[in-house]
Amino acid sequence: MTVNLNQVESLTLQGQIAVPYTWWVGRVGSRFLIALRDEAKIIGNRCNRCNTVYVPPRGNCGSCFEDIDQFVEVSNEGVVSAYTVVRFKYPLQPVDTPFAYALIHLDGADVSLAHIIKADLDKLKNGVRVRALFKERSERTGHILDIDSFQII
Numbered sequence: 001m002t003v004n005l006n007q008v009e010s011l012t013l014q015g016q017i018a019v020p021y022t023w024w025v026g027r028v029g030s031r032f033l034i035a036l037r038d039e040a041k042i043i044g045n046r047c048n049r050c051n052t053v054y055v056p057p058r059g060n061c062g063s064c065f066e067d068i069d070q071f072v073e074v075s076n077e078g079v080v081s082a083y084t085v086v087r088f089k090y091p092l093q094p095v096d097t098p099f100a101y102a103l104i105h106l107d108g109a110d111v112s113l114a115h116i117i118k119a120d121l122d123k124l125k126n127g128v129r130v131r132a133l134f135k136e137r138s139e140r141t142g143h144i145l146d147i148d149s150f151q152i153i
């Protein structure tokens with residue numbers, strides 16, 4: 001049977017793939033995650049040239065490109081600067097719905113940290129103060145979710 005493929009209806013299929021991966025977070029990222037795991041502290045780093053404090057810390061300054069080697073502890077409290085509430089359940093989400101992804105401007109930092117808020121979503125708005133809720137030491141593994149979530153205070 002000869003078929004002219006230019007005349008065949010084009011169909012699509014929907015699918016999903018999960019792609020497990022492992023990547024090195026670098027020395028600066030490792031220092032950040034070790035502080036979460038071992039000390040339940042949030043550290044950033046300060047650019048020696050422009051004094052910008054980054055959280056999470058980074059290897060060099062995004063403004064002046066200086067290498068950064070000065071680590072600083074920042075507060076575990078801050079202010080929500082932006083957020084979105086997630087109600088759609090999806091397998092790759094970090095926690096069950098509903099929850100919010102939020103940008104949190106921690107006291108002592110100059111940039112916002114992206115994390116999650118699980119409770120009191122009806123009270124969530126830009127400008128509310130939040131505090132990091134750390135997992136118990138035995139549950140912390142050196143992962144951003146060693147901070148279980150942020151809670152409105």
Ligand SMILES: [Zn+2]
Nearest residue numbers: 047050061064
């Ligand atoms: Zn700088």
